[in-house]
Structures are given as C-alpha cells and as structure tokens.
Amino acid sequence: MHARITTLPGDGIGPEVVAEGVKVLKAVAQKWGHTFEFTECLVGGIAIDETGSPLPEATLTACRAADAVLLGAVGGPKWSDPRAAVRPEQGLLGLRGSLGLFANIRPVKVYPALVAASTLKSEIVSGVDMVIVRELTGGLYFGKPQGRQDTAAGRAAVDTLYYTEGEIGRLMRVAFDLARARRKKVTSVDKANVLASSRLWREVAHEVAAEYPDVEIEDVLVDACAMYLVRRPADYDVIATENMFGDILSDEAAMLAGSMGMLPSASLGAQIRRASENPSGLRFGLYEPIHGSAPDIAGRGVANPLAAILSCAMLLRWSLGLAAEAVAVEQAVEATLEAGYRCRDIMTAGGRPVGTAEMGDQVVTYL
Ligand code: NAD
8 A cells, every 4th residue: 555644743742752653654564565655744833933833834735635644742831822822732723623623533441561550440440442532623612602702790701512413423423433343332422411412412323323223322421421431431432422521531531541641542534535445434534642742751752652653553544444554553562561661651560661762663573
C-alpha cells in the first residue's frame, strides 16, 4: 500500500512522541512492504510563532490531501495569555471543524503489566477494555445562541444543547460498527430524564440499534455512568455519548489506565476512503495521544511515547485498513510492557526505566 500521512508534531512533548510514532510506522512499512509518505506541518504554538496562525492554510491543505493525520499536542505557557487573540487550541478546534471530524474514539485498556500503576484498586481496573465514542462537532460546545448578555437581572449567559437526528445517527453507527468487532455491547449515555436533546438521543440510538440486531444496547444516565466507571469499569464495552458528557467521562475513564501517556485517540470524519477494499468503511481520521504538551517535562526525553504509538495503531486500522499491522503494533507495546520497560509516568516496582526514544526502539524490536 502507498499511503500519505501528514504529521503535526505541535508543541512541548508533541514532537518527541510523534517522532516515536513515525519510527514505528516506518518499521511497519518496512516489515510489510508498504510505502508511507510523511509530510510534516505546523500547528499550535509553533505555528503561531512561525506564521502568526495556529492553523496555517498550508497545514489544512496537507491534511486534506492525506489519508490520515498524526498529531502530537498543542499549547504551552508561552501562548497561554488569556487576552491573546490567537491561541494554539484554535488550531486543534479548527482542524476538527474543517476536516468534519465528528466522532472521537478513545480506547481505554488496562494492560495486565500496568494494573498497579492505576490509582484505583487492582481488582476494579483489572480487565478494563472499553472504547468511548464521543460526538465531537455538535451539542453544547457548538449550539447557538451562545454568549453573555446584560439583562435587567444582571449578567446572564447562555449555551445551547442542540442535536439533529442525523448527527446522533452517524455517531451511533460508528459505535455499533466498533461494538460488532468487539464484545457486541453499546452503552448509550444520556440524561433523558431531564433533557429534551437526550430524549431524542435515546430515540435515535434505538432506531440505529435496530439495524444491528447482533449488538446489545443499554441506556445509562450520565450521572450513573460516572459512578459505574469507577465501580465496575470492566463491564463496559463501547460507550457512546454526546460531546460534553463524553468530554468529562473520557477523562474520568483515562485515569483507570494509570497515565495519560498510555492512551491513544482517533477523531474520525464522514469521508470513507477506499470503500471498495473495506466494506465496513475506511475513514479519514486524525490520530493523537489524549495528553497535552506536558511543558513540565518537554525537551528532556522522558515523555512516554506509547499513547502516540498506540494512536498509530488506530491510524493503521481505521484509515489504512491494515488490521494485522495494527494488532502487531498493539502486541509489540504489550510485549514491551511485559518485559518491564517503563517510562517514569508508569514506573512500577522492579521496572526497567527508559526514556522516550528507547521506549520507541523497544516497541520496534518487539514488532
Ligand atoms: P498535559 O496532558 O500536558 O500534562 C498533564 C500531566 O501529565 C503533566 O504532569 C505531564 O507531565 C504528564 N504527562 C502528559 N503526557 C505525558 C506523557 N506522554 N508521558 C509522561 N507524562 C505525561 O496537560 P496540562 O498540563 O493540563 O496541559 C499542558 C498544555 O497542553 C496546555 O497548554 C494545554 O492547553 C495543552 N493541552 C493540549 C492538548 C492537545 O493538544 N490535545 C490536550 C490537553 C492539554
């Protein structure tokens, strides 16, 4: 296969972890005889410094021309003045909006070797293997009207939680497609006892469920879900939810795995590539570790690159249709952990300490 991958290293530890992801992708290309063509572009703070914009037009053009995008992280103290007109995060939001990336997918898997790295008891986190599918371009973060007003009663502000059935349906189909290849259970999370938008969500979720008779659906209220995530997280397979609920629940779920340095993500769009080769539909996607730019450890070669490397496995599976290669990368990560290699964020008793580049090298060795 020939594939075009645009890389956006960004700020802080972004370039360090993306370099390890690219290292692993190059090893995959060599082992399986693929050609991956990498184009590196600017995004975030470094793009502001060099071009004045957090998302230069050339970056957007290169992303649109690619089969997939691999991003590091954006932001840092240098660009965090709240009065600044341009901010690194605008680059990320602009990318999601411009590329129509409506589904954010976050797998949360607790590796047996890392059970002790979680702040929760090992019997609770042991066996956790779930995917959170979060709607990314609708709901409270985008609904209009949004803003502040001066009223007779003083200052007031409004946000609007608005969803169309089309937005809900396409998100639920991503969740059901995923569940079909896993343990065949979708948990749809809403607040249908209070919110009209949630009642529509539940209605559409069940209409989509009817298209997938082999997959079980359950409805859980968001407040109960927050509780169950720390009480019996191993019960979940695929959780599907709207934008803000997903934002909060996915960060809560991230803590099950011990460190943000372990968790990958994919943001998928509607565009299906090479459908003839893969009837279930390959999608253009943006892949990134869930962590930020970690300015406190940037430039020291100690950041954990496994979240970025696991994001590359998702890229292989979802945008390139290379499932065997994706599994091989995931197994290489697991083998590296089993062998005891640890960056300091996941250090456990008796672990073999390694830095960013050495961790990447070990994954390549096991691959
Ligand atoms: P962060 O995720 O950057 O860091 C939180 C903590 O986790 C830090 O102590 C950091 O050292 C540690 N950490 C994160 N990733 C790690 C890794 N791979 N290996 C080892 N340790 C790791 O979150 P923050 O400190 O709240 O934010 C820092 C900057 O990143 C801010 O400017 C924020 O806006 C930005 N940010 C960007 C993204 C993104 O690009 N998607 C996401 C979150 C935050």
